[in-house]
Structures are given as structure tokens and as C-alpha cells.
Amino acid sequence: MAVFRTFLFAPANHPRRVEKSFTLGADAVILDLEDACAVSEKVASRAKVVEAFSQPQPCLKYVRVNPLGTEFSFGDFHAVVSEGLDGIVLPKVESASDLITAEWVLSNLEREKGLPVGGIDLMPIIETGLGIANLRSILAAPSRVKRVAFGAGDFCLDMNLQWTQSEEELLAYRSRIVMLSRAAGKEAPIDTVWINIHDAEGFAASAQRSRQLGFQGKLCIYPDQVPVVNDVFTPTAEQVARARRVVEAFAEAEAQGSSSFQLDGQFIDYPIVYAAEKLLQIHEKVNGQRQG
Secondary structure (H helix, E strand, O other): OOOEEEEEEEEEHHHHHHHHHHOOOEEEEEEEOOOOOOOOHHHHHHHHHHHHHHOOOOOOOEOOOOOOOOOOOOHHHHHHHOOOEEEEEOOOOOOOHHHHHHHHHHHHHHHHOOOOOOOOOOHHHHHHHHOOOOOOOHOOOOOOOOOOOHHHHHHHHHHHOOOOOOOHHHHHHHHHHHHHHHHHHOOOOEEOOOOOOOOHHHHHHHHHHHHHOOOOOOOOOOOOOOHHHHHHHHOOHHHHHHHHHHHHHHHHHOOOOOOOOEEEOOOOOOHHHHHHHHHHHHHHHHHHHHHH
């Protein structure tokens, strides 16, 4: 089972940066045909994406296509849907109809090209006020979507927000994305990029906030960001040892007819045990991915 801590963007029109991106330890690389690709190179870069994905790579292979409604979107879909593609990132999703359209296009292209229908992941980015407002219906739309991502850059532009280092202005919107994802039965979402690439301390704090708020990973735009996010979203040895103690102690207590007790001064009951079990599952997935 895949781990989604780090999604690293790389411009699809820069072959050397594309090649390097697959060596940096990200869980997934997103070759970008949208913001990081000049208009004059968007069409020609589609073939570069297909070529990169035709080679064996050590991580999952995603592509960000251009938004629905632009002159490039359908051509992007048609070109990049091929064997070797793990997922499509769809930017600026604002309504359930956006997802239904993308699902229809993607399913038909999979049939046309002899690929398993539903086999390619689809991850929307929510990055406008309308997208946040419609998020409940977006998540309820019939589609293959397992998780959404948050895009704060376009969101702040759209909402006339000032994107500060503390990111306090994003708290309500991030929390809404996490809550509605959970209510819809989806995976925990993926958090936004951090654009101040020379502010390593600020980025580390942002990644910690993402984890504390309930995200499962973060979008990255710079190589040095990958190990930081991987570290933040990977349980430490101490956390794993503690979780094992909690699970084992609870099993003993439950066998004796108790569902709550104290361990090292902490009150333990079902929610604490379930959290420990979840942490151990993440630990096992990370280890499985490393060994794979």
C-alpha cells in the first residue's frame, strides 16, 4: 500500500530536473504541465511526460494537467493517459461537475487505450473560494478520487488573503478540508506547498502544522523540502515503541475485563489505542515502501 507523505513537483519541460526529481526520495513525483510549464511549451512537453513515465522509477508517477475549461486540458488527458501513469492531479476543481467530467474523460481514455478502468488515480487540488464552498458536494461526486490536495497560492490570490509565515489565515480552510474529507470517507488530504524556499525553519513549522491539523502529507516544490516532510510524517522510533506498549498493555487490560487504565501517567482508553494502532499502520506502510 502506498504512502503519501511527499508529492514533489517538477516542470515537465525540463528533462534534467525531471530526471533528478525521481532520485530525491519523494513518495510521488508530479510532472507539471500547468503552472511550471510555459504556455509555449505545454503541448510539446506532453511527450516528455510520457517518455519519463515509460521508464521504471522508484516512486509513484503523477502529472498535473491544465484545468478543465482551458484549451490544453483535454489534450493533456489524451496524451498522458498511458501505461506507467499512476495518477493525474487536476487543478482548480470548483464543483462536482468538474470531477464528473474528469472521471468521464479519464475512464473513456482508459478503455480506448486498453488500460484498467479506474486504475489511474485522480487527485483534485482545491484552490479557490468556490472550491472550498463546494467541497462537500465535490467529495460526494461519483468518482475514483481518494483524497484531495489544498493549493494555498491560488487560494490566497482568489480570496485576497495575505499568506503569512504563521499561516493563521489558512487555519479555517485547512480544517474544513480535513473535516469534510473525513466526513466523506476519503483519505486525509494533502497540504499546500510552501513557496519561501529559503525559509527552511518556516517550512518545517508548516509541515508540523499540516500533520497536527490532520493532513497525511504535503506538496513540495524544492528538493530540500522532501526529507523534511518525510521526517515529519514518519513515526519516530520512540513513537512506534510507545504505540506498541499502549496496544500490548491494552490487550492485557481488556483480557482482564478493563477498557481503561493508566500507563506512565496517561489515561488509556479506546481512542488512545486506536490512535496507537493507526500510527503502527503508518509505520508498517513506510517500512513496506522502503523495502519495496
